[in-house]
Amino acid sequence: MSFANIEQWRKSGWKNRLRSLDRQQERLLDLYQDEQIEKPSYLVRKQRLDEEQKNIQTRLLQIEQEAKSEQIKQELIEDFQQYCQRIQENLANPSPDLQQEVIRLLIDHVVVGKNEIVIKHIVPTDDDCRLKPQRLCVRISCSLQPEFH
Numbered sequence: 001m002s003f004a005n006i007e008q009w010r011k012s013g014w015k016n017r018l019r020s021l022d023r024q025q026e027r028l029l030d031l032y033q034d035e036q037i038e039k040p041s042y043l044v045r046k047q048r049l050d051e052e053q054k055n056i057q058t059r060l061l062q063i064e065q066e067a068k069s070e071q072i073k074q075e076l077i078e079d080f081q082q083y084c085q086r087i088q089e090n091l092a093n094p095s096p097d098l099q100q101e102v103i104r105l106l107i108d109h110v111v112v113g114k115n116e117i118v119i120k121h122i123v124p125t126d127d128d129c130r131l132k133p134q135r136l137c138v139r140i141s142c143s144l145q146p147e148f149h
Contacts, residue, residue, distance in 0.1 A: 004067070011063050014056050021053050 025046065032042040090098055111118040 004070070007063055007067050007070075011060060014060050014063070018053060018056050018060075021049055021056070025049050 028037075028042060028045050028049065031037045032039070037045075094102070106121050108120040108122055111120070
């Protein structure tokens with residue numbers, strides 16, 4: 001049984017209980033009007049029924065809010081899944097523009113010296129990097145042979 005079905009079933013039960021309480025209040029009022037119960041007894045019973053109705057209505061509002069939250073959550077999950085699918089499709093066969101954008105994200109900055117070019121970038125190289133990027137520096141000398149430091 002799905003979350004929505006469980007919530008619908010619970011909501012239905014609470015609504016049935018509300019209808020039952022309405023009938024009880026009608027019967028209670030009939031008893032009072034027919035002078036079969038005294039006013040103090042009527043007021044005590046009515047107050048008890050009113051409180052239960054109020055509690056059930058509060059619970060029904062909570063169920064509605066939970067259902068809305070669940071719906072929003074499901075929509076976000078679906079949107080995220082669609083986004084991931086688009087990203088995977090783009091990464092499978094990246095366009096030159098996408099390749100450039102990825103390179104721009106990886107390069108921190110470039111320093112051009114008299115006889116060298118220094119490219120500072122962020123690349124996680126260690127398997128145990130715990131998703132913390134490490135700054136690396138690549139030096140390219142005039143002969144354009146990279147030197148890693």
